[in-house]
Amino acid sequence: MTPTRLAVDIGGTFTDFALEVGDQRYSRKVLTTPTAPEQGVLAGVGLIMQDAGLAPSDLGLIIHGTTLATNAIIERKGAKTALLATRGFRDAIEMAYEHRFEQYDIFMDKPPPLVPRNLRLEVPERIDANGGVVEPLDEAALAGLVPILRAEGVTSVALGYLHSYANPAHEIRSRDILTTLAPDLAITMSSEVCPEMREYERWSTACANAYVQPVMDRYLKLLEEALRARGFRCPIYLITSAGGLTTVEIARRFPIRLVESGPAGGAILAAHIANERRHDHIVSFDMGGTTAKICLIDHGEPHFERSFEVARQYRFLKGSGIPIRIPVIEMVEIGAGGGSIASVDAMQRVQVGPASAGSEPGPACYGRGGANGTVTDANLLLGRLQADRFAGGKMRLDTNASAAALQASVGRALSLDAPTAALGVIEVVEENMANAARVHAVERGRELANRVMIAFGGAAPIHAARLAEKLDIATVIVPAGAGVGSAFGFLLAPIAYEVVRTRHVRLDDGFDPAPLNVLRGEMRKEAEDVVRLGAPTAELVEGWSASMRYRGQGHDLTVTIPASDFTAGSVAELERLFLADYEQQFGRRIPDLDVEILGWSLRLATVSPPILPCPPMPSGTAAEPAAHVDVVAPQTGKTESIALHNRRDLVPGAIVAGPALIVEDETTTMVTHRYTARIDALGSIVMTRT
């Protein structure tokens, strides 16, 4: 029998809990306690254990995800960090790409680096692109930096040397020297946290890891001790940005791998739901108070990529954050949430977000002083949210406040009445999300049409059907318990670790399998050492991929390759796999061009238990509405009376024809007139285009 498992997801506003005891599931939400996050965790753990009537010793596993690392970077509350860089190159992390991410705004600023220039110290040493030593490491000069680190009160150090991905010897030697001279310093080697070419991204990743390491170390220690003191003896795992579980020890070494773990949990949940229903191509849509996340999932697995940006400070624009190169589930995040604020620009166009009213003061309808019209206000004014049914009726919304705010933010400038302004806001935010999804799909060379959408997160179900219409998607699934989707996703994650290496190989001349097999052996061992900490005996699965491209082309494709060792014949196989992927994505091959491989990656994971298929859709009849409510239809702007259902009253098989609303405590699902909803055997709402 699977052990009893508890998932804990610390978010910006709420900490979510999901507990699985055999077939039974429990969930809880408590407020996050930002200054001492472990307290919120302990409070919630106490409550949910009480709900299930369990004692600490009954628990087999705790899985934990947290935005702590991300917040430390966003709020600049990390450790005092130094960067030790190859002499002559300490400014690389500040020069970044030497470009402006916003072309026309002469006032734009680049994100300040995590390590200021006076703490970026130079080390005489040099390694060339082939890993050869051009200038040996000046060990005396390195040792001479320690008093400076002391005088400045530095507690964490990132080592960033040029070409250390090709030869890490100088970084390793430097770490050893520093460890001897200053054993209390936390040290991050760029060659270890991100062994890939491109100095800015690698060092930026190393600095970010160093920056959050002492914070995470302290927190994890406190949490572990507190749980142990309360009698919890079970192992604790952390969830990574790539959606795998890892041990506390690895989390302490590479805390940067923990950023974005919440969205990763959502993607895992979506993949699971897709697998239960045997859907090959899905798009997951997760929308909360501030942002929306859209993720494409194929053949039951999210895609992985090796970089993303944290703390985008300028309208969520690409380039305005700090680049982090770690394995991460591929998704796009935009500033569109329930709290997104509406306004009007110089061309009289409605703009929504990325500024958000957050939870304080929140949308105008919360009655906490919010004066700006938001997406939630627009939904309320159009009748799509019910003033007296929000959050299970625990919080009464103020429709008049919404009307006044929308009139002020949008209506006045455009001479529209408040309901029409609200329609504009909803249309625009839905179009923004649709456009983000389209551009994301194009950037990754994937199709959106014919996918099944899986919607979760507080604000997603109300917009999902309309977004699906815009993206030409015929089926939308809103799973049960969507409110704590990420935490439930954690329960489904395997123990996993990803290892990447830069090693350039051309397929045209002298492909030599032997050194590549050695490299893959090393990668396998590195991953296995980590995974075995948490899964000493479990069966493991290797997922290998290579970054491949036509020689000279800009972006590489991540091509899945076999796990078996290479032979001389592998060239043809690798080329065939690349060409097939290329053709699928771009519609044609390019004749006469060589193919090259830039990097290699391995994801080693425990084998997930087989997923039982969702039983077929039960037969049923049209559900009886709990009420009828007035809702403004987005296409016509006319008010119509539509059915309102309570989700808890809907039994499997029940049919709800659109337009209709399905209300539950944490969210509301809008069934538009083009969709009909049914409740499937596992309690999900399945909307199908009619």
Place this chain on the structure above:
Amino acid sequence: MDVHAPHADPMTVIHQQIMWDRLISVVEEQAQTLIRIGFSTSTREAGDVSAGVFNTAGHMLAQAVTGTPGHVNSMARAVVHFLDKFPATTMRPGDIFITNDPWKGTGHLHDFTVVTPVFRADRLVALFASTCHVIDIGGRGMGPDARQVFEEGVFIPIMRFASAAGTNETLLEIIKGNVREPVQVVGDLYSLAGCNDVGGRQLLKMMDEFGIETLDRLGDHILERSRVATLEAIRALPKGTFRNSMRVDGYDRPLDLVATMTISDDGIDVDFAGTSPPSSFGINVPFCYTEAYASFGVKCIIAPKIPNNEGSLALLRMRAPTDCILNAQPPLPVATRHIVGQMLPDLVIGCLGQALHGNVPAEGTSCLWNLFAFGGSSQIDADSTEMMRARVFNVMSFHSGGTGARPGKDGLSATAFPSGVRNVPVEVTEAMSPLLVKRKEYRTDSGGPGQFRGGLGQVMEVVSLDDTAFAISANYDRVDFPARGRDGGADGKAGKISLGSGRLLKSKGQQTIPRGETVLIEMPGGGGLGDPFTRDAAAVAADVHLGMVSREAAETAYGVVLRSDYSVDKPETAARRGSRP
């Protein structure tokens, strides 16, 4: 839903906006596709592309946010030339058109523009255009040394790249026979055609979804709204005529760039009369490129948030006499037209500075300071035994000096403006070549002092690990004439290019770096804004602590005296600041 309902219906307004947003998204998809499948370094690493959708009259309706201004605003005017040669009525499904005409495209032979008409039920509804810079176009390569455009490479007049019958194989054969990297160049042409296809498909989907047969009404809406918003921005400016001139290095003699800007109620006119005559070398600027960068500069100041399209661009009217370098006529050489072209935003911003009584940035480095290096036989001046040994390589990496200080803010250090390109990592440059970059760091004291400081330039020192000479192609400016400060701010430090052993190199043209020598590239800083003696002393102290400004410069240029712990010595500072003559 009837989107053709009279404007009285409030929903029409909303739906027009949704379609407009969608159109901008469609061209962004087009641009992203190009970056994804493109080949040349500038396309894939630097995002040096443009993509846009045009109505059947050749007016640009929307353009991708991704892109660099020189391409973007010149491509905006290119489609009209295609329609002149191939009138809309003669275009057929399957047609794709192409050119690299510097005067009808984007200013030099290296840029190809591809135009694809889009048909809905056999009716032409729109044209998609895209531009990118290919890695090679034959001739003398990407440098200023040619004396005529004929030496600069193969010239493809506006013609069909493909028709329903297939690709123009003759054209491809000619191109392949004339360029050094035929596979990559032809690959990029296919990429341009491919990204236009993506745009066309998405546009047709949108027209289906919204049930519209033509873009006429939507186009009118977009152009009119943009025109009105731009006009409003212009009308908020003080009226009058403002003249600015700026001296820049030129190839072999200095050039004066002169602009006379007239701001009136119906637009902004800029006349470049008085500007120096053309050069004998390839730094000449075709007018399309002049127009592109000058209008970019104006737009940055007066209406940065209004989307680029014919409606907003048409109110910015440029004029240049044909005997000046900013309206260079064929067959003058134009390969490195960007050196002078990128100076134009500073020139027109100088005019606007007079109109707005300051409130504009100081001058910056403006032209890119790229490392363009190559090696191998027939590329370098060296004896024959050495040439035999030399490894063949070709490196183009984009780098930048400092930008001018901004109202209320310091300039950006080592950051491109007005160009929108990204740099190439040192590790990538080194992996592609025998070059070793010995250092790449901020150039202390290069930012022009001011109440707001100019951005710092950077220093790059480069050597070859091979035991041979190599060559660089210098395309640099602001060496003889630095970026000027404004409103009492001091000039940025001038750029410099020299051998490690000390000998100065020319700022323009191909030059050999002898065996064992390093080349030292010291990039300019941006100008300062406002009197440096009024700069917040704490900001000066922070600059010194960070090593951006030296202690000496803090005292002499800013009148700020610091103690050993970087705190401000207030009495000394007050004395020094008070005693300035």
